[in-house]
Amino acid sequence: MVSVEFVLYVASFAALFATAAVGAYGVLAKRNVVKKIIALTILGDTVNTVAILVGFRVSGRVAPPVLPTLKPSKEVLESFASTAVDPIPQALVITAIVINLAVTAFLLFLAVRAYALYGTLDYDEILRLRRGEGP
Amino acid sequence: MSKALYAILALIACAASVALVVLGVFGSPETLGSIRELGRFVLLSTFNVFSKRWWAGSPEAVTAVLWDYRGIDTVFETTVLYAAIAGCVALGYAGLRKPASEGRKEGRGLGEGLTLVVRAATKILFALILITSLNVALHGYITPGGGFAGGSTFAIAPLLIIAAYSTNAMVRRGFSFLRSSALRSAGLVGLALVVLTPLLYYGFVLQNQAKPGSPFPGYPAFLGPLFLGGSLIYLNLAEFLVVGMEFIMVFILFHVLDRVLGGGGHGER
Amino acid sequence: MYSLAILLYLSVAALAASVLAIKARDLVKAVAFSAMQSVAYAIIYALLLAPDILIVYVAVGVGIYPVLMLYAISKTRRYEGGDTVE
Numbered sequence: 001m002v003s004v005e006f007v008l009y010v011a012s013f014a015a016l017f018a019t020a021a022v023g024a025y026g027v028l029a030k031r032n033v034v035k036k037i038i039a040l041t042i043l044g045d046t047v048n049t050v051a052i053l054v055g056f057r058v059s060g061r062v063a064p065p066v067l068p069t070l071k072p073s074k075e076v077l078e079s080f081a082s083t084a085v086d087p088i089p090q091a092l093v094i095t096a097i098v099i100n101l102a103v104t105a106f107l108l109f110l111a112v113r114a115y116a117l118y119g120t121l122d123y124d125e126i127l128r129l130r131r132g133e134g135p
Numbered sequence: 136m137s138k139a140l141y142a143i144l145a146l147i148a149c150a151a152s153v154a155l156v157v158l159g160v161f162g163s164p165e166t167l168g169s170i171r172e173l174g175r176f177v178l179l180s181t182f183n184v185f186s187k188r189w190w191a192g193s194p195e196a197v198t199a200v201l202w203d204y205r206g207i208d209t210v211f212e213t214t215v216l217y218a219a220i221a222g223c224v225a226l227g228y229a230g231l232r233k234p235a236s237e238g239r240k241e242g243r244g245l246g247e248g249l250t251l252v253v254r255a256a257t258k259i260l261f262a263l264i265l266i267t268s269l270n271v272a273l274h275g276y277i278t279p280g281g282g283f284a285g286g287s288t289f290a291i292a293p294l295l296i297i298a299a300y301s302t303n304a305m306v307r308r309g310f311s312f313l314r315s316s317a318l319r320s321a322g323l324v325g326l327a328l329v330v331l332t333p334l335l336y337y338g339f340v341l342q343n344q345a346k347p348g349s350p351f352p353g354y355p356a357f358l359g360p361l362f363l364g365g366s367l368i369y370l371n372l373a374e375f376l377v378v379g380m381e382f383i384m385v386f387i388l389f390h391v392l393d394r395v396l397g398g399g400g401h402g403e404r
Numbered sequence: 405m406y407s408l409a410i411l412l413y414l415s416v417a418a419l420a421a422s423v424l425a426i427k428a429r430d431l432v433k434a435v436a437f438s439a440m441q442s443v444a445y446a447i448i449y450a451l452l453l454a455p456d457i458l459i460v461y462v463a464v465g466v467g468i469y470p471v472l473m474l475y476a477i478s479k480t481r482r483y484e485g486g487d488t489v490e
Contacts, residue, residue: 004405005167005405005408006167008405008408008409008411008412009167009408010153010156011412011415012408012411012412012415013152013153013156014149014152014153014156015412015415015416015418015419016415016418017148017149017152017153018149018419019415019418019419019422019441020148020152021145021146021148021149022145022419022422022423022426023422023426024145024148025141025142025145025426026426028141029137029138029141030426030484031484032431032484034431034473034476034477034480034484035426035431035434035484037473037476038425038426038431038434038435038438038473039425039426041438041469042422042425042426042438042441045441045442045445045461045465046418046422046445048457049445049448049449052449052452052454052457053411053452055170055174056452056453057167057168057169057170058167058168058408059167059168059169060168062453063453064279064453064454064455065178065195065196065197065453066194066195066196066197066278066279066455067181067182067194067195067196068194069194070194070362071184072182072184072194074185077179077182077183077185080178081175081178081179084178084196085170085452085453085454086170086171086174087174087177087178087181087196087197087199087200088171088173088174088177088200088205090197090200090454090456090457091197091200091201091205092205092208093454093457094197094201094281094283094456094457094460095201095208095209095212097283097457097460097461097464098212098216098283098378098460099212099215099216101464101468101469102215102216102218102219102220103219104469104472105219105220105223105385105472106219106222106223108472108473108475108476109222109223109226109227109388109389109392110226111476111480112389112392112476112479112480113226113392115479115480115481121480121481195456197456198456271459279455279456279458279459280456280459281456283460284456284459284460284463287459287460287463287464287467287468288459288463290463290467290468291463291467294467294468294471382468385472389472389475392479
């Protein structure tokens with residue numbers, strides 16, 4: 001049978017994917033634009049966490065991906081490569097966090113301008129006004 | 136009706152994802168304690184003083200991946216940030232030229248804001264945050280940190296000033312839009328210089344250390360008693376300037392945003 | 405093994421905070437719950453030994469995002485779907 005560690009690992013994945021599903025539901029089904037933006041940030045951050053969880057090492061000895069000495073010997077290097085967590089997903093996630101931040105800041109600007117133009121933050125209402133049908 | 140549909144879709148997505156994990160897409164029970172081959176290669180070669188064929192000259196693997204192994208990704212990420220801020224400036228630039236419409240709402244002088252205790256504490260905190268963020272940014276190749284971490288931590292400092300005094304006070308003290316824009320451009324020019332200098336020696340773009348097949352000798356990793364991590368220290372400093380100044384520009388633009396459409400936003404305070 | 409148990413607890417706490425954030429009709433409360441979820445994720449990053457991301461995420465998720473959203477809420481409406489809360 002599978003070990004307790006694997007069950008806990010899969011359960012954490014399930015909780016994170018459920019959070020991503022909640023975020024996606026918020027983006028699609030809510031009518032207020034600011035609520036959509038909040039749900040978008042939740043979705044983005046959850047996907048980043050999943051990426052880091054994939055690169056984690058579920059074993060006895062783990063270490064962060066930082067070499068603690070400036071004069072390493074061969075044994076130190078070998079043990080570092082065998083116990084440290086994966087550094088590539090972490091670098092990609094830093095990039096993703098900054099890009100999400102840039103996009104969210106721009107979307108908030110757009111939301112404030114849309115409110116000043118249409119007088120409402122209800123997305124269906126804005127669509128109706130743009131089509132010219134009136135409220 | 137459609138909300139129930141969304142809930143069912145979300146449940147299906149969740150169950151499918153759990154099935155993916157159990158089936159071994161993200162790792163099976165046998166490979167729980169190991170990482171992928173590419174990650175192991177990066178960890179072995181990032182500070183390998185014995186065989187310097189692919190080394191990156193920095194004991195911090197994440198910063199080495201960000202600026203050396205996947206450096207072009209980071210350059211394009213800086214471009215995305217620049218484009219987003221350009222969009223924000225395009226939306227709100229007209230508000231910077233218009234004078235304040237109502238004197239009561241906009242003209243908060245240097246003496247207004249929160250109480251005296253908060254203002255005195257903010258002065259101390261501002262200096263501390265500045266030093267801490269500069270330390271985090273410059274030491275990005277030895278300890279966890281780097282350009283983005285330093286820039287984001289630095290952005291808390293003008294936020295404190297805006298909360299304790301007011302945005303106009305911050306602008307009058309010298310963090311004006313033009314000055315932040317100029318500093319950001321200086322950071323971007325520095326980034327471009329460090330990225331494109333290896334081309335003068337017919338090497339590769341964004342080259343950090345000496346690589347086989349390139350006549351560029353690489354940025355120095357050890358300069359006498361100092362340990363500079365190749366090109367990483369200059370790149371981190373340039374990125375710190377760019378990100379920190381961009382945040383200040385966003386805060387100023389948000390403040391003047393409602394002057395653009397003639398004060399049309401009747402928001403709640 | 406204990407770190408995995410704490411990881412599961414934090415993921416469930418983040419799920420609860422995000423559900424509360426989506427269901428709240430007062431947008432300021434939604435921003436507060438979103439900040440709670442960011443704190444849970446920051447502790448997850450510390451548990452998963454990712455110190456680089458922790459520094460960026462604490463500054464961005466707990467410092468910059470709520471401030472920008474409160475700016476936007478103060479210039480638009482506070483309550484979702486009308487000006488009264490039921």
